[in-house]
Amino acid sequence: MSTTRRKIMSNALGMAFAALTSTVLAVPAFAQSATQSLSSESVIETIKKDGVIRIGLSIFTPWSMRDINGELIGFELDVGRALAEDMGVDVEFVPTAWDGIIPQLVSGNFDVIISGMSVTPARNLTINFTNPYAYSGLTILSNSAMTDGFALEDYNSSDVTFGARRGGTPATVIGQLFPEATLLLFDEDGAATQEVLNGNAHATMGAEPTPSLEARRYPDTLSVPFDQTFLATGEGFGLRKGDADALNFFNNWIAVRHANGWLKERNDYWFKGTDWEDQVTQ
Amino acid sequence: MGFRIEGALNYDWRWELIPDYIVRYREDREEWFANLLLQGLFATIRISIYASVLALVLGTLLGVARCSDNLTIRLLARTYLELLRNIPPVVIIFIFFFFLSQQLIDALNLNAWSRGIARSDAAPFWEFFFGDMRRFPSLISGVIVLAMFEAAFVGEIVRAGIQSVPKGQREAARAIGMSGLQEMRYIIMPQAMRKVIPPMANQFISLIKDSSIISLISVQELTYKTVELVASTRLIFEAWITTAAFYFILCFGLSMLFRWFENR
Numbered sequence: 001m002s003t004t005r006r007k008i009m010s011n012a013l014g015m016a017f018a019a020l021t022s023t024v025l026a027v028p029a030f031a032q033s034a035t036q037s038l039s040s041e042s043v044i045e046t047i048k049k050d051g052v053i054r055i056g057l058s059i060f061t062p063w064s065m066r067d068i069n070g071e072l073i074g075f076e077l078d079v080g081r082a083l084a085e086d087m088g089v090d091v092e093f094v095p096t097a098w099d100g101i102i103p104q105l106v107s108g109n110f111d112v113i114i115s116g117m118s119v120t121p122a123r124n125l126t127i128n129f130t131n132p133y134a135y136s137g138l139t140i141l142s143n144s145a146m147t148d149g150f151a152l153e154d155y156n157s158s159d160v161t162f163g164a165r166r167g168g169t170p171a172t173v174i175g176q177l178f179p180e181a182t183l184l185l186f187d188e189d190g191a192a193t194q195e196v197l198n199g200n201a202h203a204t205m206g207a208e209p210t211p212s213l214e215a216r217r218y219p220d221t222l223s224v225p226f227d228q229t230f231l232a233t234g235e236g237f238g239l240r241k242g243d244a245d246a247l248n249f250f251n252n253w254i255a256v257r258h259a260n261g262w263l264k265e266r267n268d269y270w271f272k273g274t275d276w277e278d279q280v281t282q
Numbered sequence: 283m284g285f286r287i288e289g290a291l292n293y294d295w296r297w298e299l300i301p302d303y304i305v306r307y308r309e310d311r312e313e314w315f316a317n318l319l320l321q322g323l324f325a326t327i328r329i330s331i332y333a334s335v336l337a338l339v340l341g342t343l344l345g346v347a348r349c350s351d352n353l354t355i356r357l358l359a360r361t362y363l364e365l366l367r368n369i370p371p372v373v374i375i376f377i378f379f380f381f382l383s384q385q386l387i388d389a390l391n392l393n394a395w396s397r398g399i400a401r402s403d404a405a406p407f408w409e410f411f412f413g414d415m416r417r418f419p420s421l422i423s424g425v426i427v428l429a430m431f432e433a434a435f436v437g438e439i440v441r442a443g444i445q446s447v448p449k450g451q452r453e454a455a456r457a458i459g460m461s462g463l464q465e466m467r468y469i470i471m472p473q474a475m476r477k478v479i480p481p482m483a484n485q486f487i488s489l490i491k492d493s494s495i496i497s498l499i500s501v502q503e504l505t506y507k508t509v510e511l512v513a514s515t516r517l518i519f520e521a522w523i524t525t526a527a528f529y530f531i532l533c534f535g536l537s538m539l540f541r542w543f544e545n546r
Contacts, residue, residue: 103380
């Protein structure tokens with residue numbers, strides 16, 4: 001093959017390759033507009049059509065946990081299964097890392113978030129919330145030795161260190177209630193509590209019943225010093241914006257379940273009692 | 283060391299609970315089944331194998347493109363390689379996940395397809411290769427994202443291999459009338475690949491360790507399962523030490539395999 005001919009062929013090949021790569025990169029743009037037009041249809045319709053509701057949740061005792069057989073159990077699971085039963089569809093739980101749960105809802109990985117997510121204005125800017133289906137307040141869990149004789153105001157000082165899970169409501173509340181104190185952030189609750197146990201942090205905050213459970217497990221080191229609960233704003237389902245039908249459906253479902261006492265009964269079982277503990281660890 | 287940790291860390295060890303989370307006997311179904319940690323280990327093994335194969339194919343193509351005579355191909359390959367090698371893996375994985383995998387899954391309608399399989403009778407066959415089919419789209423996302431990231435490194439290794447083959451070989455190949463493709467296939471690539479087995483082995487071991495990052499995009503592999511276990515039971519140290527042991531066995535086993543392969 002002559003040099004000129006080889007050069008022309010090689011250039012043509014190169015141009016074809018470049019054209020191919022740019023088209024391939026454009027395909028996601030087409031797919032994105034398809035996703036957008038799909039989400040203008042209510043999620044209730046897609047749930048009915050597919051015959052399954054996909055619920056995103058994150059592991060968080062006792063909302064949702066893995067039991068000794070590796071199955072999901074918890075308050076959210078009961079709520080999700082009851083919801084699916086009432087809708088007449090299957091239920092599929094999508095365990096998701098907490099940090100990415102809202103982005104994954106927005107990008108369509110699942111239909112609704114039922115994961116003990118507190119209603120906050122910051123989150124509400126990105127997603128819609130239903131009316132609360134649970135109200136869990138936060139309490140302070142502190143290292144007894146290090147916080148001996150502390151009143152509530154004493155926690156708000158620069159010598160005091162708090163630990164909390166990053167992205168969780170306790171972290172925000174600690175920042176608001178105790179702005180002077182130092183706040184250490186971790187990827188999971190267990191690590192934050194461990195810091196308090198080790199004496200590296202004075203206290204952490206958490207949604208009941210976890211602080212009381214921890215205080216019972218380590219009675220010599222940990223205690224819940226105040227009965228006062230903070231920020232009982234309530235937890236709601238999270239849904240994508242622009243879906244009035246779904247918001248109406250879930251709100252009414254929650255209202256019905258509140259009215260017949262089912263939600264309170266389930267809430268008391270998981271949050272106030274400890275009957276379920278032997279299913280998780282024996 | 284156990285006693286020192288207990289004194290300084292104020293932790294009550296509950297090692298006896300860990301074996302149940304690896305393998306467990308279920309009374310109601312009367313069978314042994316793999317529990318959380320072992321499920322995670324199998325998922326990590328699957329992801330590592332599929333991502334390695336995909337990264338090898340993509341990386342070899344990239345490496346060859348990087349050495350091509352055509353300027354466009356060479357520039358495109360170089361851009362991809364340099365971008366991916368100079369951005370932290372966590373950032374790349376998030377970007378690829380939200381901008382690439384999500385669109386791909388929607389375009390191919392993978393959710394409905396995998397749910398159909400999960401409900402069908404062929405499920406156990408698929409589950410051997412891919413785990414729970416309902417989580418198939420997230421597995422595919424993880425594999426693609428990991429493979430595209432690792433392909434950049436494999437590409438650089440392949441490029442180094444190709445360029446290390448003496449120029450005399452290429453000239454000799456042209457002299458006896460071989461075309462570019464034949465030269466690559468019969469002369470350059472066999473020599474190049476044999477030379478780069480050590481760094482390639484290193485890269486695959488690195489891939490197994492990097493696979494723990496995709497737990498951040500909620501792929502159900504070993505690290506994610508361990509986070510779930512810790513959140514459910516507060517067995518912080520026992521769970522993470524066990525997971526570290528699993529990763530060590532996996533990576534060390536692979537490096538032993540490659541050492542045998544090298545000496546063959």
